[in-house]
Amino acid sequence: MPELPEVETIKNTLLPIVKDRRVLKVEVFRKSIVKNLENEFKEFMNNAKFLNISRRGKYLIFHLSDHKILVSHLGMEGKYYELAENEADSKYCRVAFHLDNNKKLCYDDSRCFGKMFMAYDHNYLKIKELAKLGPEPFEITNVDFLLEKSQKVNVPIKTALLSQKLFVGLGNIYADEVLFLSKIHPLTPTRNISKNEWELIVKNTKTVLKQAIAAGGSTVKSYESGKGISGNFQNKLRVYGQKGKKCVSCHRILRFIKVNGRGTTYCPSCQKKNVAPLKIAIVGKIASGKSAVLNIFKTNQFCTISSDDVVHSLYSQKNIQDKIIKKLKIKEKNMNIFIDGLRNHLHDNPKDLEKLEKLIHPLVKDVIVKTFNNSNSILLVAEVPLLYKANMQNMFDIIIGVDINEKNQINRLKLRDREKSDFNKHINDNNNLFDERLADLDYIINNDGDLSSLIRQTEEIISKVLNRLDQSLDRA
Ligand SMILES: [Zn+2]
Structure with missing residues (x-):
């Protein structure tokens, strides 16, 4: 969808093409674009002369002779093409303006979400779509009105910016860019945005939009300004x-x-998200002490859930067992004790592990989401050993990794898995996976020391996280 910089670029590209040109004839191939007023539209445009083009938000405003105004919104895919009269119309031409210089302007719109409105100098700003728009960002010099208005807006800041009601100009692309530059989490409630932050948002909006306009807008999928021009922002x-x-x-x-x-x-x-609840994932190497870390959160009265526990509970349910047996085509007779039967099956059919995970991971995710939704805790903590494999990293605000050196790891594992010789390779692969993800971790706990060291490190992290929420460990 074209955003403000693209519409500004289109405006600048179109102006020399249409300025002082008179419309000899209009063809409407899709009535919905002109709000089904085909005849009125033709009459309105007939013999009108283009004097100027301006922009309001993402609306193009064509100023015509006799105080007429044509307002054009490009919807998702709208484009204007200048073509010679003897050329074929563009592929998705919905409205063709035949001009007095042997050329035509085709309004092209494959998805037909675009709209054109007829109005006059004295009333076009009052048409419903334009009347509800906030001010142009370049005209904002004082953010007090934003601070005041935002107190009544109970939506995330990203949503408020996209609404165009506080100020216009930020669509999905540039809203992400502006929030990044302003260091504000997109889910921050609008009423929590401080005056300082509003000033940053407005300043960065102006910067980003100016840069984008200078670069000719962004060509992301659906935007092309005029014929053969594409932006490079x-x-x-x-x-x-x-x-x-x-x-x-x-x-x-x-x-x-x-x-x-x-x-x-x-990022x-x-x-950083600084409104409760914060969702925290604990990942880590095998036998690194993830469960112990989870327990420290639990001891401090926060909501905790272990994916391993969820999986075990799922495996104990008859309907889940039946689903797994069907999906992996396991022969019933092996399944007197489900877990043992499943383990034997996977040992003989290692490739079925992936099928099993595809079935189980979404179920685990559902249980975690439900548990979090039903909790009032300001920290919602899940131990998720397969966070990345299950592609669940995006549902968490904070990821804590628990690390351990290989010697300690093997020492601890020997107590549990004395007989498994192929386990070393498994550990190695798993450790490599962990190391690859280091750049994605918010905090790392090193568990090569004793339990008191683990508790101290974990509680330090809890304090830092609570600090984001202006809370401390004893108050929580
Ligand atoms: Zn960053």
């Missing part, structure tokens, strides 16, 4: 479309979440 995007890549500022892995249905990329380190 997408090469400069810091977070939008960069999920899974490293933050340009701190090198942490960027995360991707949905905010009211809109895909949102942010968990530069844009």
